[in-house]
Amino acid sequence: MAANTATPRERYRTQVRAEIKQHAWEQIATTGASALSLNAIAKQMGMSGPALYRYYASRDELITELIRDAYRSLADTIQAAAASGADLRALAYTLRAWALEDPQRYLLIYGTPVPGYHAPDDITLISGETMAVLLDASAALPGERPATPFDAHLEEHRHWAAGNPAPATVLHRALSFWTRVHGVLSLELAGHFTGMGFDPAQLFAAELDDLLNSPPNWTTS
Structure with missing residues (x-):
């Protein structure tokens, strides 16, 4: 098995991005993709909007x-x-x-x-x-x-x-x-x-x- 060479920071970033995507899917199931809101996801995750935008720069991304x-x-x-x-x-x-x-x-x-x-x-x-x-x-x-x-x-x-x-x-x-x-x-x-x-x-x-x-x-x- 290949060793995981990702740094702790990279692993944390991957984990946070995966959590953001999970919240996005839950939001899409409720309100639809056209109403997807990064600010709403940030609030659910206890983050500020600017903090979340470090992981996804825009809704379209x-x-x-x-x-x-x-x-x-x-x-x-x-x-x-x-x-x-x-x-x-x-x-x-x-x-x-x-x-x-x-x-x-x-x-x-x-x-x-x-x-x-x-x-x-x-x-x-x-x-x-x-x-x-x-x-x-x-x-x-x-x-x-x-x-x-x-x-x-x-x-x-x-x-x-x-x-x-x-x-x-x-x-x-x-x-x-x-x-x-x-x-x-x-x-x-x-x-x-x-x-x-x-x-x-x-x-x-x-x-x-x-x-x-x-x-x-x-x-x-």
């Missing part, structure tokens, strides 16, 4: 850290599942389990954007790691799907695939998976199915069946 942690956690989870042999269906359930484990974490990155906040480029790269796994899993599906006009559009607009050489039909598969899975999850976690009387887990399974088994999405032959 703290939000960036939370978003980066969330995307990193998701990417690591999806990559680990894929490395264990998960196919696209299993990856969908991995994503759902991750989302249900901490809905506020999921909604921070896939819910309503925080007004006035702009994520740095490195977060886009981390989120792209998850899409790369989904693209590979989509490419591994058997059978072919007839090309559509949108596929032709994707041939000219594929920068989001980060150089993945998959044909446009595979890009379309991955996008269909991504949008429909997140659509169901976002509605469920935001409470929009409450009172409708059906089991969201059953809807999620039905959507996967439709995506993976039924034309015109793609067919097995």
